[in-house]
Amino acid sequence: MDIEDHYLTLHKQYELKPDKAWFPVSMDELSVIFDCTRRNTQFLVQKLKEHGYIDWKSGLGRGNTSQLVLLRDKEELILEKARRRAQQGRIREAFECLQASSDESLHTQFHSWLGDQFGMHKQRSDEDVLRFPFYRPVPDLDPLTVVRRTEAHMIRQLFDTLVEYDPQQQTLKPGLAHHWECDETKSRWTFYLRKGVMFHHGKRLTAEDVRFTFERIRNWSAGDFLAQSVLQVEMKSTYSVCFQLAEPNALFAHFIATERFSIIPNDLEQIAARHDFARLPVGTGPFQMTENNESILVLEANERYFNGRPFLDRIEMWVWPNYEEQLRSRERSSDQTQLLYFEALSKGDSDRTLNQYELGSTLLTFNLSKDGVVQDRRLREAIHLALDRKQMIRELQGKRAVTSSGFDPGWNDPAYGSDLDEAKALLRASTYAGEVLQLYTYEYFSNEEDVRWIRQECGKLGVKVEINVLPILELSQAGVIVQADMIFVGEVLGGQPSIALIEMYRSPNGYIRNHLDAATLAKVDGRIRDALETADPEQRMQILSGIEAELKRQCSVLFMYHSVQTVGHEKSLHGIEMNAWGKIDYKEIWIK
Incomplete structure (x- = not known):
């Protein structure tokens, strides 16, 4: 427990006492409040005094009562603590801090301050950091188990598939494979991999990773009709792989362009032994995950991305359960760079929003x-x-x-x-x-x-x-x-x-x-x-x-x-295009 927590405990006990007014108290009484020994209580009193939370006059001699004065305003202290927790990426703890106060104005002040933290920030020698709120954490980013649109979108930022679908051109384009072909029966497909593609943890991509990915899907998804239609995954060479299908499928390349067929490294067992792969996945994508918990998700640019480094250096998604309501009710300055996902946005400034009907x-x-x-x-x-x-x-x-x-x-x-x-x-x-x-x-x-x-x-x-x-x-x-x-x-x-x-x-x-x-x-x-x-x-x-x-x-x-899918953003953010999930491809965002 931090020293300020001890002060808040003390303040709660004496909440009827006016701040900055002396009142009598005994060391035994404080020991009960702090739930510790008399010796530890004396230590806490000294620390609280050194940090300017209280002042203390010892009652010397028999029958002389000690005197205590509370110097810090409780609401001000709670607000400072909540802000500090948020700046540390401990958003959930920040909101928990606020529960200690029933003062609505305090909550309003914090929400206003928190809203100002979002948008584009320059950090550490011109590092571009985009920060935005989202209503829930995203703990499961294993392509094998993706079931929600936000997870599917994040997987696109972290992984790559053998081929990609271009919705504008309505055709397939190269991904991890630079070329692919099939026989006349549409039941045998061959993909030729790019050389030099690196996973986030430094491993080089080979055909073995492709085979491992598809075998994992077959083993864990017994009812997956596409995975089960693959009779054999054959490594023709280090950088070419062949799929033999049980039946003709003219759309096989289209299917494996979807998120659940994202290629993962074949040393997954060693990765999973070090950390939770679903929460901190390892792929080849334009961003790599560095932090993901109940409060914050952090993506950092993949410096070695084969398809060009992202313009942004870092992306932070702060978990704020009711951010939509709070941010819609406050004014934002015209020079504040935002990227906001709204599930229910009131019709506002068309220059700051993209809208489309969900397909x-x-x-x-x-x-x-x-x-x-x-x-x-x-x-x-x-x-x-x-x-x-x-x-x-x-x-x-x-x-x-x-x-x-x-x-x-x-x-x-x-x-x-x-x-x-x-x-x-x-x-x-x-x-x-x-x-x-x-x-x-x-x-x-x-x-x-x-x-x-x-x-x-x-x-x-x-x-x-x-x-x-x-x-x-x-x-x-x-x-x-x-x-x-x-x-x-x-x-x-x-x-x-x-x-x-x-x-x-x-x-x-x-x-x-x-x-x-x-x-x-x-x-x-x-x-x-x-x-x-x-x-x-x-x-x-x-x-x-x-x-x-x-x-x-x-x-x-x-x-x-x-x-209707809606994304709110500020004019100086460029490269903003909404995809079919109602999300933005972070790789293409840049600020003027």
Whole structure:
């Protein structure tokens, strides 16, 4: 415990005593307060006096009481301590410090000060440091287990894949492999690696790392259809590797451009023995992780990056749970360089924000893989018609932008809407008899708002709903998914929509897949096989659109709304472009 903590303990005990006023106290009394021996108490009193926290007059002689005066203002001390903890990167401890005070003005002062710490900073001989807040820590950055968009984005900063997808050109481009080819059957693919690529810990990249990466995915992801389709990974040389597939796949190179196929070093076991690889991963990417805990995440530029060193030297993500609310309520100076991710940003200065509709949709799935009342299509359609999406957006606002009738925000079916009277008629004709439907979602404030609204509207219809909110990793397990009658989630299609859709429909832990009945599942798998065999993107999307149409026809999936992605930034930040995840590629950011 720091000396200031002892002072705060003392101040709390005598909070009714005015500051800078003498009052009587005994050494025995202080020993009880500090919970230590009389000797240690005397030592603490001396230290508190030396540091200017108190003044002390010993009561000499029998019956003479000692005198104590408190010199430091408690609120001022708490604020100083919180600021110091934040500057040390101990953000969580800083917020814990504030809990010692109920003074709202103190919290406001700290939030204002903390907001001023974000943006661009010059440190140590012109080192460019970009600092921004985020609402939660990001502890799991193993490409093998990525399930959330922020993690996927961070993995892109830390790792590389064999090839990359260019969304502007809508084509593949070289990554760790400078060239690739396949045979006529599309079942044998060969990749030729760049020479001289280094992992962050100094190991040189070879074909052995590629083989290790894919074998690890196969061993740990038994249901991964793509990894399991790889019959053999053959090292043709130190810098070339060949994949033999079980079946033709014209999209194989596109699939392995996604984050979960990021190449990791084959000495992972030795790395994991020194530290948690998921929290402090080692890749070949433009940035390397140097710190990642409950308070702060720190990325530093990879000086040896094969594709050009980043312009920034260091990036710090400070964990601030409610930063959106706090920063939206305060004015920022015009010369303050910011990079802010908002899930729900009020429409403001267009010069400082980038906005785009998220490619994907929130949706409600019905579990048709188990017996139960949701097997009745009339009940599913009744719920569909009872949910007025426009009303949902008006009432809940935030990131909810426009109503959805499919994954593509560029097309909306005006007939895909609500009709409460028809909904009630369908419910009366159904077999529903008052059963309580179990509605699941994962922990996130907007998800929890959404499912409460859905429960409310179902209640108006006459359908009972019980909400279950789980951690996302738990809800990403097939054994949990099949327990739900309904699941509310959001699906983001990323930079390669067709690839994301195929993975979503084929994933063994996918929400939609685990809620399909056997007959529909067989149809979906058949259409996915057709999609994998075509290299024509338009034909492929037509096939996938057919799957979406079938799910809508059955009312097994209800589309709800499209979200808006927003990034706030200051004008002097250049290289700012929003990707499909609603994030910014840090490698390209620079300041004028």
